[in-house]
Amino acid sequence: MTPTPxxxxxxxxxxxxxKVRAAEDSWNTRDPERVADAYTPDSWWRNRSTFIQGRAQIVDFLTDKWATELEYRLIKEIWAFGDDRIAVRxxxxxxxxxxxxxxxxxxxNWEFNADGLMRTRHASINDVALTEADRLFHWDRSGPRPTDHPGLTELGL
Known part of the structure; x- marks a missing residue:
């Protein structure tokens, strides 16, 4: 068996x-503490027009987010990467x-430290209203996207 790098x-x-799939799976737990553990203690975020510094603020932000964004289901896809940076859509x-x-x-846009913890996250986000018939993300209410569920490209997004 080959060890996982x-x-x-x-x-x-x-x-x-x-790394992108691990982040997606973590966010789909909707567990703010678990998600925050993937960031440096002094991590810096721009999320839309909100600026966040450190794990405690990440936990507070995500707690509020998932109290209003109900049945949240996320799909991430790599866009580009470099030595210590990854861009996703x-x-x-x-x-x-x-x-x-x-x-x-x-x-x-993500930047990581040598330990693989994210130290910087820049997020630009737009919301579009959907009808129930327009929904495309169907899996268990909390937890990772099943491996057989299509990704963004396969869904035409």
């Missing part, structure tokens, strides 16, 4: 793709407390 810089195409679906569905589209 560590998901630390410098990235190869395979480790960058694995993503889409996620969620509904609000009135039952209205949305799909958010975006791009993220």
């Amino acid at each position: 560590p998901l630390v810089p410098p990235f190869t195409l395979d480790t960058a793709i694995a 993503f889409a996620y679906e969620y509904h609000d407390d009135t039952g209205r569905w949305f799909r958010a589209y975006g791009n993220e």
